[in-house]
Amino acid sequence: MMDKAYIQQLLEVDKEPVKLTEKKAAILTKAIENFAKYGYAATSTSEIAKQAGVAEGTIFRHYPSKKDLLMAIVKPGILQLAVPYFAEQMIEEVFHSEEVDLEGLLRVFIYNRISFVKKNVQMIRIILQEVAFHPEIQQVFKDIFVTKIYPTVKERLESLQQKGKLKELPIDTSIRFILSTVLGFIFHRYILTTEPVLNEEQEVDYVITLIFHGLQPNHTKG
Amino acid sequence: MMDKAYIQQLLEVDKEPVKLTEKKAAILTKAIENFAKYGYAATSTSEIAKQAGVAEGTIFRHYPSKKDLLMAIVKPGILQLAVPYFAEQMIEEVFHSEEVDLEGLLRVFIYNRISFVKKNVQMIRIILQEVAFHPEIQQVFKDIFVTKIYPTVKERLESLQQKGKLKELPIDTSIRFILSTVLGFIFHRYILTTEPVLNEEQEVDYVITLIFHGLQPNHTKG
DNA sequence: TAAAAAAGTGAGTAATCACTCACTTTTAAT
């Protein structure tokens, strides 16, 4: 069960604390629960109100429409999903350091995203399910990827390529390969299945090895 | 635009030709279009009837409920998606031959799935979007994977491992790695984006190389 | 502490929902 503090930190994007009344937090909590479980279209505002112990009018006092309620949940969720909290930590310390190490870089990235996914399964389910139907959500994704993620990753991978530490593939192919492998693993182990992952370290090691060997230049061997 | 012949072959699972009236085909066509575009829950039966040029009662003459209509579309779709039409061709000729070649095997698999996805983007969109909300759909998936796909693939990969042609990873990790890479590529290039893939052969080659090198045992080099 | 602003309420509304059913039309079987 989510509490007010969780909702609060979820909506916090620019570090400015978000002020929430108890009822507003209850609305968001139940909206997230139901959107994740039944989907946005199949969840009624009356059901959210009932579960949150709130009059239906209260929802529309805070959110002009049902879609505004969805976007209030999804937008900060995407920001936190796509732009890791640890951005400074990782991009500064690991990513921008001279001694770029693909393995170490991957390890930080994977563990960070695993811990985020673990804490936000419902939110991620909502985003995955609704992104197909709402162009606004797609736009948020596109903006973040194009302006923040892609340029940084591209720069670093190109640098690795120039140093001969990476296969000479088109950069987009390399990025897709890494993302497919990592996200495929996370999706399978933390979203699709529900049993806890026991030997997490071992499994992450496998993923890293697969990517590492896949992207290894032909003339060397790690 | 879909025609009756397309719908007919889509529903054909056991090679027995499915008999369809014009109106029934129109209902299925418009249902697929709308479910793919707006989602199952956000599509009304009245809208389907209107677009198909049919009375709303006609839908319920053929399908007892809206959900039955969805399942009539989705179930054969999953069967065709998960159990490749070329099953005999591939599994017999390539998969069960003594000279097992991971690269050739992957190539046949990838091209086959690409051509299927190209022809059935809408159907695949529906399945991806609705699988989360309908346990029946999940069960269909699970059954097919557990009984048909997993055992065959497992057997072949283990055989490759024993011959020293594959990394000694847990078999599930290898399967997930291959599926993530292949499906990640197909999803990105044929479902997520709409522009036609120009240098398809080249891109498929990259995917195969990445998987091949990723799964290459440590002591040899391809 | 008085006034203003914000939060919360719940009965009410028009529209839409999936679905029914008595009926007509078309097709297939004898």
Added chain:
DNA sequence: ATTAAAAGTGAGTGATTACTCACTTTTTTA
């Protein structure tokens, strides 16, 4: 040609939908 079955119809059903609004309660501000 007659009959029976299947296909198709469309007005009608009660339930539910997102949302409104006049009103009360609580909180904040001056």
